[in-house]
Amino acid sequence: MSNEEVVAKTAEFIKNKFANDSTGHDWWHLYRVWQLSKHIASKEKGANMLVVELAALLHDIADHKFHGGDMEIGATEVGKWLRKIYVDSKTIEHVQNIVRNISFKGVDHKIELNTLEGHIVHDADKLDAMGAIGIARAMAFGGAHGRLIYSPDIPIMENYEFEKTNTSNSTGIHHFYEKMLLLKDRMFTRTGKQMAAHRHKYMEEYLKEFYSEWDGTL
Numbered sequence: 001m002s003n004e005e006v007v008a009k010t011a012e013f014i015k016n017k018f019a020n021d022s023t024g025h026d027w028w029h030l031y032r033v034w035q036l037s038k039h040i041a042s043k044e045k046g047a048n049m050l051v052v053e054l055a056a057l058l059h060d061i062a063d064h065k066f067h068g069g070d071m072e073i074g075a076t077e078v079g080k081w082l083r084k085i086y087v088d089s090k091t092i093e094h095v096q097n098i099v100r101n102i103s104f105k106g107v108d109h110k111i112e113l114n115t116l117e118g119h120i121v122h123d124a125d126k127l128d129a130m131g132a133i134g135i136a137r138a139m140a141f142g143g144a145h146g147r148l149i150y151s152p153d154i155p156i157m158e159n160y161e162f163e164k165t166n167t168s169n170s171t172g173i174h175h176f177y178e179k180m181l182l183l184k185d186r187m188f189t190r191t192g193k194q195m196a197a198h199r200h201k202y203m204e205e206y207l208k209e210f211y212s213e214w215d216g217t218l
Contacts, residue, residue, distance in 0.1 A: 036124035055098040123192030131199030
């Protein structure tokens with residue numbers, strides 16, 4: 001099977017698996033990360049595109065947030081799928097390493113991604129959590145988990161704590177401070193940093209507008 005066929009078969013598998021997801025981690029999120037990864041790779045040069053494309057498509061195959069906090073389940077499911085379509089073990093291990101380490105766990109958490117391919121897919125995934133798309137996804141995720149859009153009665157967490165945030169009483173707007181506004185300074189690639197700066201500015205402007213409307217001053 002050619003690399004193109006492996007990627008096409010994986011895209012079909014993931015599309016079918018996530019077609020009806022409504023949490024913001026749907027097929028179209030995976031599709032956008034896939035396309036963003038290819039765009040970043042075209043600018044950065046030198047990446048193994050099979051690893052980039054497979055990791056982009058499979059990075060949320062079994063997100064820990066929906067599997068009881070199991071941080072290894074994604075890599076496990078990646079291995080099952082890629083072995084099924086006879087991908088070589090070196091590629092599988094590389095993709096698993098990216099999937100295992102791509103999740104945001106707070107500013108103080110060191111991201112264990114040491115390859116260009118990992119940096120590319122990481123930046124693409126985080127870019128999709130920023131800007132207009134990121135805002136829409138945050139609200140979709142919050143609604144799917146019974147969270148309010150916003151409540152001034154809930155304090156904003158001053159220091160992000162991964163475990164506490166994933167179990168706390170949070171809101172869509174709180175998610176900006178828990179994660180979204182922290183991503184700009186976490187980018188690895190030059191292209192990712194440039195794109196993140198634009199999306200970060202948009203989120204800041206959105207928050208200004210949101211609070212003005214919330215207070216009834218606009």
